[in-house]
Amino acid sequence: MLGDKVRKSLRDLDRPLSALRPAADMVPPFHKLAVDVIWAGFRIDPDAVRPFLPDGLVLSPASIGVLGIYQAPSGYGIAPYMRGLVGVSVEGVRGSDIGEGMFVIGNIMDEPGAATMRKFYSGATVEGVARTWRDGELLHGVASVGGVDWLRATIRPGELRPALSGVDNFLGLTDAGLIKHADSTVADLADAEIVTLEITDAAPDYMRALRPVEHVFALDAVRVNSIWSEPRVVGRTASGNAASVFLALIEDTGRAAAVVRQDGTLIEANASGRVLLGPDGPKAGEPLLSGVAAEKHALCQALKMSCARKGPRVSEPIALTRPGGGHLLAYVMPLEHGEHGGDAALVLLADPRGPERRDAAQMLQLFGLTGAEARLAALVGVGHAPRGAAAELRISEHTARSTLKTVYDKLGINKQSELGHLVARLQYL
Structure with a gap:
């Protein structure tokens, strides 16, 4: 695991990680409003970075590193704070539920935000300060620990594009294990030119491993409204079978889903699926929703076709009656692997009232x-x-x-x- 190298580097700093703790009732999701954000992407030396990746992660083919510096003056649960970070684009090994994301190798953050970050999102967080400031057409940033600069950047912003939205996946290592969380953003964004980008000699080895080989892109976010989701433990052992892996991946996209046998009985549903099915919905081993004969026949036919790998990749929508009235739409698709791969399928659920x-x-x-x-x-x-x-x-x-x-x-x-x-x-x- 990452522990052998990064944790040793953290110990070697001989700096307390601070005894300060946030209020006990502050739990994700967290909100922040960040301003004057520097976000730069660059190619790295893969051989230098691989020793600092946890088990279960591999570098994405593009091998893109990122450096970010910003301040978040307001928000809920973790803000206000200031932050400098470095990370790298990664993906999970086959058989895990990790998917793709940006693994945060190192964080510099002030307290009490740093303690919250270590607890929920990234154990590789040390206490420090960060700031960005504008000087004419340039935006400068620096992140320091103990009064010594670790990260420096200067970019030249271009034309502003307001109110762009997106969702990014981030990974980090905490006491709970390897975690993944989604960062949902609305941002005033501008493409930018990298003028200087530096991970200094004072930075620890796990940060220096990400020193840029070639600049790729830079972004200036004048303002970022962001929500960090609750972290989810991921990896080979985070889910017990392929059904759970698929459901967890679909949960990351915000969609409702369930694994259902050929006879229409429920095996498992993800969190969004359980919400959509409702408190009176089916439990494991019970029929999925509908007692209407025609609906049950249509669902079982789609399940049979999907398990046999016949027909379309995603079935036509099937209307199912909910307990207490109303309908859901069910779309059936194959469950490719695992113990239920031959006798069950994946059912994606949607509310037809407002697709x-x-x-x-x-x-x-x-x-x-x-x-x-x-x-x-x-x-x-x-x-x-x-x-x-x-x-x-x-x-x-x-x-x-x-x-x-x-x-x-x-x-x-x-x-x-x-x-x-x-x-x-x-x-x-």
């Missing part, structure tokens, strides 16, 4: 697509030509067309219209 258009890219990864493949498939699936999708993703048209062939092979389809049909369903789950 909300969603980004299908996260769900497409459940079909075995990589993040890059899923993002391309989501764009092409909503009607973008390969050339337009390539421009949007800043890749070549040749790469886009080659990647699409891989996408079609993995999904078992042959043309864009079939991809569009699948994406349309995933958008409204």
Whole structure:
């Protein structure tokens, strides 16, 4: 685990991590409003970084490191605070429920936020200060520990694009183990040019391992409204079987789901699924919702087709009557692996009263697509030509067309219209 190297580095600093603790009733989700955020991405030396990754994590193919410096003057639960951080893009090994995310290797933060950060999100957090300030057309930032600079950056912001939203996944190591949390943001954002970017000699070895080899991008976030979700323990042993792994991954996307046998009985549901099914909904071993014969027949037929790997990747929507009235929509798709892979399927649940258009890219990864493949498939699936999708993703048209062939092979389809049909369903789950 990361403990052998990073924990030793933390001990070698010979600095108390502070006895201060936040109020006992402060638990995630937390909210923050950050200002004048520097966020820079760069390529790293993979061989230098790998020794500092926990078991179960591997570097993403792009090997992108990040450096962030900002101040959060207001919020709930963890703010106000100031922070400098370094991290790297990673993914989980096969058989884990980790998925993709940014692993936070090191944090500099003032108290009491640092104690909260260590407890819930990242044990590799030391007490320090950070600040950013504007000087003409430049935005400067520095993060220090004990009066000594560890991180420095200067960027030149470009044109402002207000009120952009997104969700990012972050990973960290705590006493509970490897955790994952979602950071949902609305930001006033501008692309920027990196003028200088430095992880100094005073920084510990686990931070110096991320020294930039090549600058890739920079962002200036004038204002970021953000909610940090409750952390979830992930890894090979965090979930007992493939059903739990799939359900946990789908929970990260905010969708309701359940694993259901061919005969329509419930095996397990994720947290969002249990909420949607309601307090009077089925328990494990009970039929999924409907006692209406026609609805039960339609559901069991879709389950049978999915378990046999026949028919579409995602079934047509099936209306199921809820206890006490009203309906849910059920979409059935194969459960690819694990002890229930042959006799059960994954059922995605949605409330038909107000379907909300969603980004299908996260769900497409459940079909075995990589993040890059899923993002391309989501764009092409909503009607973008390969050339337009390539421009949007800043890749070549040749790469886009080659990647699409891989996408079609993995999904078992042959043309864009079939991809569009699948994406349309995933958008409204």
